[in-house]
Amino acid sequence: MDNSEKLLNYFSLLKQRDLTGTSYLFIGNNFDLVRKIIKLANCRDDKKFYCDSCFDCRKFDEGSHPDLFLIEPKSLNITIENIRESRQFIRLRSFSANKKVIIIKEAEELGEAAANAFLKTLEEPPKNSFIAICAEKIDSLLPTVVSRCRKVFLPSNDNIADDSKVSLARRFLSGEIPDFKERAEFSSFIWTLAVVLRDKLVSGTDRNNRLLKEEHYEIIQRDFKLNTSNCIDALREIFEIYTASATINEKLALNIIKEKLL
Numbered sequence: 001m002d003n004s005e006k007l008l009n010y011f012s013l014l015k016q017r018d019l020t021g022t023s024y025l026f027i028g029n030n031f032d033l034v035r036k037i038i039k040l041a042n043c044r045d046d047k048k049f050y051c052d053s054c055f056d057c058r059k060f061d062e063g064s065h066p067d068l069f070l071i072e073p074k075s076l077n078i079t080i081e082n083i084r085e086s087r088q089f090i091r092l093r094s095f096s097a098n099k100k101v102i103i104i105k106e107a108e109e110l111g112e113a114a115a116n117a118f119l120k121t122l123e124e125p126p127k128n129s130f131i132a133i134c135a136e137k138i139d140s141l142l143p144t145v146v147s148r149c150r151k152v153f154l155p156s157n158d159n160i161a162d163d164s165k166v167s168l169a170r171r172f173l174s175g176e177i178p179d180f181k182e183r184a185e186f187s188s189f190i191w192t193l194a195v196v197l198r199d200k201l202v203s204g205t206d207r208n209n210r211l212l213k214e215e216h217y218e219i220i221q222r223d224f225k226l227n228t229s230n231c232i233d234a235l236r237e238i239f240e241i242y243t244a245s246a247t248i249n250e251k252l253a254l255n256i257i258k259e260k261l262l
């Protein structure tokens with residue numbers, strides 16, 4: 001099972017137990033996988049994940065489902081009015097889908113006013129809503145938006161970073177402290193580390209489904225012998241360090257990460 005399949009499996013477990021949340025922040029560059037998760041949440045066929053042939057699957061694939069409200073800040077000029085429309089939309093009865101779906105693509109492009117207007121929708125969405133906020137990086141979003149969503153780090157679509165960077169990140173995770181000649185190398189190392197860790201963490205489920213009930217971080221540890229909450233803390237820390245990587249003391253930063261992880 002690859003990481004994408006593990007993530008679908010995880011959402012499938014949530015669906016079976018009626019534990020699917022209402023507001024999700026999908027971090028990473030893999031919109032195709034987000035679309036599959038939405039199909040899975042709505043398909044009524046009991047095939048594995050989704051059937052691809054029912055009305056809901058087909059319409060969500062085409063992006064033309066009557067229960068879908070798509071917000072694309074990059075290609076359209078999003079106004080506060082559009083955001084208000086989405087708020088009304090989510091309260092309407094659904095046409096055929098299990099869930100009324102709002103997708104915000106490239107959420108980092110949503111201006112502050114629009115993001116703030118959207119907070120009202122995030123505060124109390126009706127139970128049958130599925131709000132998918134998609135962004136490449138977490139640090140470009142308003143903290144008030146981030147804190148209201150369950151966060152899912154998507155496994156990467158393509159092979160990020162070259163092998164030497166990935167192997168350096170893996171060596172760090174097994175205890176080696178690297179040296180950097182340049183600031184840019186350090187910053188790129190931090191980013192690779194975040195991606196490697198994220199891909200290791202994403203999806204799957206632990207024995208007692210503890211994380212299925214976890215409110216805020218739906219990330220599950222797989223390969224590393226690390227405790228999940230440590231990993232989550234460390235990942236949060238790594239993103240903060242990445243943001244400050246132009247000025248932060250390298251050795252100090254690496255030690256902070258290490259302390260969180262090991």
Ligand SMILES: [Zn+2]
Binds near residue numbers: 043051053054058
């Ligand atoms: Zn279907």
